[in-house]
Amino acid sequence: MAKVSCVDISEFQQGINFNKMKSDGIKAVIIRAGYGRESSQKDSMFESHYKNAKSENMMIGVYWYSYADSVGDAEKEAKACLECINNKSLDMPIYYDLEDNSQTKLGKAKLTEIAERFCETIKKSNY
Structure with a gap:
């Protein structure tokens, strides 16, 4: 499997020169589609x-x-994500970012259930 340099980006990174990023060896991006339960x-x-x-x-x-x-x-988060990406073509997966401090108290089993539900909902939409 070939190694690909990749960065994640969101609204916190603006004014990105994608041409320069690519010429510097970054071949892929993981873009934040959003957060929370609402497509808004x-x-x-x-x-x-x-x-x-x-x-x-x-x-x-x-x-x-x-x-x-x-x-x-x-x-709800998975459905909001799917609404936001609006059937866009992706080369890489939809990732689920579970790291918020509010979630640490939930424990491994509960977080696993949460992650599985998100992923199952995404998979039903052929991503």
Whole structure:
């Protein structure tokens, strides 16, 4: 398997020169699509980052930042993510970012259930 240099980006990184990034050896980006349970929480730079990465023929994946504390929330987050990415073509997976401090008290078993529900919901949409 070939090694590919990749970075994750979100609305916190603006003014990215994708051409320079690619010429510096970064071949792929994982773009934050959004966070939370609502599609209104779409990352404000998602569309721009996606378009600019595509224009440089970079590999693209996306991630969703989670605040879920239940499997029901995880399913809502997955549906919001799918709505935000709107059937875009991806070269890499949809990643689920479970690292919020509010989730640490939930424990391994509960976080595993949450992650599995998110992933199952995403898989049903052929991603």
